[in-house]
Amino acid sequence: MCRMRNKRVVITGMGIWSSIGTNLAEVSESLRMGRSGIQYCPERKAYGYRSALSGVVPALVIDRTMVDRHTRAGLSEEAQYAYMASRQAFEQAAIDREYLVSNECGIIFGNDSSARSVIETHKIMEEKHDTGLIGYGSVFQSMNSTVSMNLSTIWGLRGVGFTVSAACSSGSHSIGLAYLLISQGLQEIVLAGGAQETNYYSMASFDALAAFSTRHDQPQCASRPFDRDRDGLVPGGGAAALVLEEYDHAVSRGATILAEVVGYGFSGNGSGISTPSYDGSVVAMSRAINCANITPNDVDYINAHATSTPQGDAQEAIALHKLFDGTHALISSTKGMTGHECWMAGASEIVYTILMMQGGFVAPNLNFQNPDEHSKGLNIATEATHAHIRYALSNSFGFGGTNSALVIKNGQT
Numbered sequence: 001m002c003r004m005r006n007k008r009v010v011i012t013g014m015g016i017w018s019s020i021g022t023n024l025a026e027v028s029e030s031l032r033m034g035r036s037g038i039q040y041c042p043e044r045k046a047y048g049y050r051s052a053l054s055g056v057v058p059a060l061v062i063d064r065t066m067v068d069r070h071t072r073a074g075l076s077e078e079a080q081y082a083y084m085a086s087r088q089a090f091e092q093a094a095i096d097r098e099y100l101v102s103n104e105c106g107i108i109f110g111n112d113s114s115a116r117s118v119i120e121t122h123k124i125m126e127e128k129h130d131t132g133l134i135g136y137g138s139v140f141q142s143m144n145s146t147v148s149m150n151l152s153t154i155w156g157l158r159g160v161g162f163t164v165s166a167a168c169s170s171g172s173h174s175i176g177l178a179y180l181l182i183s184q185g186l187q188e189i190v191l192a193g194g195a196q197e198t199n200y201y202s203m204a205s206f207d208a209l210a211a212f213s214t215r216h217d218q219p220q221c222a223s224r225p226f227d228r229d230r231d232g233l234v235p236g237g238g239a240a241a242l243v244l245e246e247y248d249h250a251v252s253r254g255a256t257i258l259a260e261v262v263g264y265g266f267s268g269n270g271s272g273i274s275t276p277s278y279d280g281s282v283v284a285m286s287r288a289i290n291c292a293n294i295t296p297n298d299v300d301y302i303n304a305h306a307t308s309t310p311q312g313d314a315q316e317a318i319a320l321h322k323l324f325d326g327t328h329a330l331i332s333s334t335k336g337m338t339g340h341e342c343w344m345a346g347a348s349e350i351v352y353t354i355l356m357m358q359g360g361f362v363a364p365n366l367n368f369q370n371p372d373e374h375s376k377g378l379n380i381a382t383e384a385t386h387a388h389i390r391y392a393l394s395n396s397f398g399f400g401g402t403n404s405a406l407v408i409k410n411g412q413t
Contacts, residue, residue, distance in 0.1 A: 006183065007246050008246070008260060009245070009246065009260065010244070010246075010247050010250050010255075010261070011260070011261065011350075011408070011411070012094075012243050012245045012255040013088075013091070013093025013094075013095065013242065013243035013258075014088070014092060014242050014351050015085035015086055015087060015088025015090075015091075015092070015242075015351075016085055016240050016348060016351050017057065017239050018037065018057060018236070018237075018341070018344075018348060019038070019339065020055075020337050022084070023088060024088065024092075024351075027351070027352070030337065031334065031337070031352055031359075031361075031384075032359060032363065032384050034337065034363065034364045034384060036223075036337045037056060037057075038054065038219050038220050038223060038338075038339050040216055041054045041056065044200045047200050048204070049203075049204065049207045049212075050212065050214060051234075053222050053235075054198060054234065054235050055234060055237065056198070057081065057237055057238045060081070062080055066083075066087075067154055073140075074137035074141060074150060075140075075150055076116065076142070077198070077199060078111060078147055078197040078343075078344075081237070082109065082147045082151060084239070085238075085239040086151055086155065086191060086241040089191065089241040089242060092256075094253075094254075097156060100157060104159045104189075105155070105158070105191060106157065106160035106161060106181070107148050107162075108148070108160065108163075108175075108177050108181075109148045109151070109164070109174055109191075109192065109194065110166065110169075110170025110171035110343050110344070111146065111163050111165065111170060111195050112165040112167055112342075113343070114141060114144060115201040116199050117141035117142035121138050144163055144165050147195045148161050149161075159187050159189070160186075160190065166398055166402045166404070167399040167400055168305075168340070168345055168346070169396040169402045170194055170344075171349075172345075172347070172349075172350075172394065172396035172405070172406055174194060175193075175242065175347060175350060175406060176266065176404055177192075178190035178244045179244060179264050179406075180264065182244055185246075190243075190245075191241060191243060192244055192347065193241035193344075194343050194344040194346055194348065195239035195343060196236070196342045198237035210232070213230070213231050213232040213308065222308075223366070223367065224308050224367040225313060225332075225335055225365055225366075226368055226375040227369055227370055228371060228375075230308045230310060230313065233309050233335070233339065233340040234308070234339035235339055236335075236338045236339030236340055236342070237341050237342060241347070247260075258354055259409060260408065260409040260411060261407075262292040262293075262407050262408065262409045263290070263407030264287075264288055264291055265288030265405040265406075266405070267280045267284040268403070269403070273399060273401070276316070276397060277315060278315045278318040278322070281397060281403055284397075285323055285393060285405045287405070288405035289323075292391070296324050296329070297328070299324070299329045299407075300329060300387060300391055301356065301389045301391075301392040302330070302332075302393045303349045303350075303353045303392065303394040303395070304331055304332065306335060306365075307333075313375070314375075317374035317375045317378060318374055324378075324379075325377065327379075330362045330387055331380050331381065332362055332364060332365035334349060334352050346396035346406075349396070350394055350406060353389075353408065354408065356389060356392075357392065357408075360389075361386055361387060362381045362385045363381070364381055365381055368380055389410055390410050391407060392410075393405060393407050394407075
């Protein structure tokens, strides 16, 4: 898969808007402290959810000093999060709009739904039967490509531009595809990431699957990746953005290299639409490791997909044991703090991992108190642990059997 790779791909900027912080410094502190962003949300219970838990993302205001009124009308909730994350990422990469207008930059973002605008449009039509009452921006908010189309317009991006809709692997695949395009010399800079809306319209169908935790009396203990007593995931969201750049291009403009993307692996399970597979997980991880030209023993940290579901965590634990038994890699799932950020998760967890690399620590796998038969042999970090991370692996697995794995290398080594 990576035999034709001939250019190095580095990360020169990051941005985040999440339940554990709305800038890199806040998020880094939350990761180190094991601070949860999960809360009880009574409006979900009133709407009819079984579970009233969510990773609560701070509201934001995008005003005319940032984006003109005409464009703001087309920004969905997740596109707003993504805009704020992209501002941070471009700023850290020392890239301004003048540079973007003068140079070609692409965008690949993960987003697999945009519920609020669709539902609000339906309500208008059902009540008023008049399309003239639907706002101008509704179509741009409701399309799955809402993030990539809006950010392309706002930033004046003229390179590759599309959205990856691959369930909970969307953000990870976006980074992987950007990596492939840059490594093949087809782009020099790509803004990649993932975004997830957090309004209660967007998650009712998941709640219907009884996929969510109902541990209402202990919201911050509800997301329990790999723990024996887990009873389901907690939804979260926000957005994460990363500037990926060809190495020589980054060096020539004096950019600070935060990390290097050295491996991307993917696979499909080819089985039930919501059934996880340890075989598929092993294939994706193995391909990413082989692509990076390293061995499992070179991996220092694994940011696991583990969402706190009984079946999914078990299958990933089996896969991790198969590949990493006897190695030194520390493992944690940051979803114990954030909940499952869905379409955003594969991108945000790369941001989280790079922050750990920079800080010299591994964030705790929150609420891991009792291992089950599959997780008992894993080297899971139960508290913030000092660690020098040279190579890290990040896993993302989604409905439809889509699996993605990324290997990143510390930019400071």
